[in-house]
Amino acid sequence: HPHFHYREGELFVEELRLTDLARQHGTPLFVYSKAAMLAALAAYQRGFAGRKAKICYAMKANSSLALLQVFARAGCGFDIVSGGELERVLAAGGRPQDIIFSGVGKTRAEMRRALELGIGCFNVESEAELDVLSEVAVALGRVAPVSIRVNPDVDPKTHPYISTGLKGNKFGIAHDRAVAAYQHAAGLPGLKVAGIDCHIGSQITEPAPYLDAMERILDLVEAVEAKGIRIGHIDFGGGLGIAYNGDQPPAADALWQALFARIDARGFGDRQFMIEPGRSLVGNAGICVTEVLYLKPGEDKNFCIVDAAMNDLPRPAMYQAFHAIAPLRAGSEGARRYDVVGPVCESGDWIARERELAVHAGDLLAVMSAGAYCMSMASNYNTRGRAAEVLVDGTQSWLIRERETPAELMRSERLLPGS
Ligand code: LLP
DSSP, X not given: OTTEEEETXXXXXXXXXXXXXXXXXXXXEEEEEHHHHHHHHHHHHHHTTTSOEEEEEEGGGOOOHHHHHHHHHTTOEEEEOSHHHHHHHHXXXXXXXXXXXXXXXXXXXXXXXXXXXXXXXXXXXXXXXXXXXXXXXXXXXXOEEEEEEEEOOOOOOSOGGGBOSSTTSSSSXXXXXXXXXXXXXXXOTTEEEEEEEOOOBSSBOOSHHHHHHHHXXXXXXXXXXXXXXXXXXXXXXXXXXXXXXXOOOOOHHHHHHHHHHHHHHXXXXXXXXXXXXXXXXXXXXXXXXXXXXXXXXXXXXXXXXXXXXXXXXXXXXXXXXXXXXXXXXXXXXXXXXXXXXXXXXSXXXXXXXXXXXXXXXXXXXXXXXOSSSSGGGOOOGGGOOOOEEEEEETTEEEEEEOOOOHHHHHTTOOOOSOO
16 A cells, blocks of 8 residues: 555655554544545546546445545546435535436435436436336426446355345346336436446456456447447446455456457447446545554453444454554564454454554554445444544645544434423
């Protein structure tokens, strides 16, 4: 992770010492590198150079407003999955026409708001949703641009909870029903077919599933267009993995070079291409700094109890995910094997297992690769306020989210009357 590096034994983010940031803002603390975000984006931009293309950041990965601002200013659109995310894009200065709306369960109210604002496209995931969207659009006197999310049925070889393009999960419309669904959509008064969409899963580390999925999507574009329905854009979803533990996912530019070789060979190079990357834009641009509270040696295991927990970093508990742990001050003297765990009252509240660490109470550790699906999935379990966030740009840093206070956590609650 070139933007997080040791200098004379101390961990830095860009030009700033992480220990200084932790002292200033407290822990647990998420710290993001703007340069790392823009470098990740640049790999996609290189892959799309000279093409009609739009990169729509899948903001579910991290929806903090300042991060959205960085991507909006860099020319990105946004892939949203709720009315809440829609309001976040607007608050961060994103343009409605650069928004695509994914998700299996859009409500009528969400559709209405998105139509009134004039978003770029609805990625529709079922026949029933096509009918409802058309109805809502007609009632507003609008026409909804749609693409149908098709399930290409390829195995992305990732964790089952984050694989989405196989038969038998709730996402998308089956490949063999897609042509009929497009014909249905084309006949509805409130819809205009704009494109096609797919998403095969997340944390994909091999190119093969992408290449297979692209062939299957192009087959469908041919079949749909043979019925006289024009597919203006091809949205290839997100999913490119990052290195958590020595994984070697393809680079975005190399992957798209390989994909465009196929696309051009089949004569579809003139279409507009869209993608919805989340994790690969922010995952390795962020870390979580946490303080060691207690060491608890044991017969079977040694525990290193830190002040971050599963409410801040839910991925290990949910997916047995691996996050590397890096001490803010390098050193290996007196190293022991530890399970790194948080203060939450659950056995599932672990952050890392069986790691060699040379630590003492009061030391600071960085949980690496924490930019994606950590803060955006954080909860208030055990009435723990969500952590603070800092964005670093060179020698400058900005507090982009204050630590949540108990008063804020209770703000929307009401006590019963009487005594
Ligand atoms: N587009 C759609 C329709 C999606 O469902 C997703 C992610 C993305 C784009 C972005 O995928 P990415 O580029 O980030 O892989 N919480 C899990 C990951 C869930 C992914 C859900 N969908 C985790 O922490 O691993």
